[in-house]
Amino acid sequence: MNACPDKAHLVHALADGELDAVNAQAFEAHLKTCPDCAAALGELQALRERIAAPQLRTPAPAALHDRIEGMIAAETERPRRRIPSALPWSLAGGFAALAASLVAMTSLPSTTGLADQLVADHVRSTLAAHLVDVETSDRHTVKPWFNGRIDFAPPVVDLAAQGFPLVGGRVDYLEGRVVAALVYRRGKHVINVFVRPEPKGLRLPVGRAHDGYSLVRWTEGGLEFWAVSDVEPRDLDALKQDFIAATHG
Numbered sequence: 109m110n111a112c113p114d115k116a117h118l119v120h121a122l123a124d125g126e127l128d129a130v131n132a133q134a135f136e137a138h139l140k141t142c143p144d145c146a147a148a149l150g151e152l153q154a155l156r157e158r159i160a161a162p163q164l165r166t167p168a169p170a171a172l173h174d175r176i177e178g179m180i181a182a183e184t185e186r187p188r189r190r191i192p193s194a195l196p197w198s199l200a201g202g203f204a205a206l207a208a209s210l211v212a213m214t215s216l217p218s219t220t221g222l223a224d225q226l227v228a229d230h231v232r233s234t235l236a237a238h239l240v241d242v243e244t245s246d247r248h249t250v251k252p253w254f255n256g257r258i259d260f261a262p263p264v265v266d267l268a269a270q271g272f273p274l275v276g277g278r279v280d281y282l283e284g285r286v287v288a289a290l291v292y293r294r295g296k297h298v299i300n301v302f303v304r305p306e307p308k309g310l311r312l313p314v315g316r317a318h319d320g321y322s323l324v325r326w327t328e329g330g331l332e333f334w335a336v337s338d339v340e341p342r343d344l345d346a347l348k349q350d351f352i353a354a355t356h357g
Contacts, residue, residue: 111148230336240276262288262303265354299337306332
């Protein structure tokens, strides 16, 4: 059975766990009223269960096991090259510093995926006809709406006087947890401000531009803020400064 032509990609995205919380909830509501999409999802899940069945697994031949074990044994027994003991201390220290730098670099969390998620969440919000869960310019309505939906209290400010009117708010999904999204406008452009508790540990910096979208980050009060939009970077910088000033006002 085939799903609705405009929903087929959502069937696979839901099965793969790739939909954010808002779009997953909207599509699950659609499934309750669309037997074709529900059947397509059921068929996909059943196919995956059949593919993952233990009886379909084929054990590797014994000869392959022996060959791999022989290669491991040969590599283990091979003598390792050592750095000459007469190596000057200054050069040895340089090697040590280089090794430490490489370890530090490889241990830092990658932010390429974060930038991808931020832009993807922003784009989905503008395409899915679900920009906000609570649509109002009244910050006194938006702020308490988040109570019970997330485990932190995001600051909500109205920046209409500064040229960034508040549209509303919604919950979204970023790096494995539910976050707050405050929605503003700049002319005809949408600006998403994602808010979450500030992650611990060092992070490599995220570029100010990604796939044609601008990103600006700041932290305050133990929270991390990400503003994402297709406006000019200077507009996001202005929103950031206005937002910080409003929270201190």
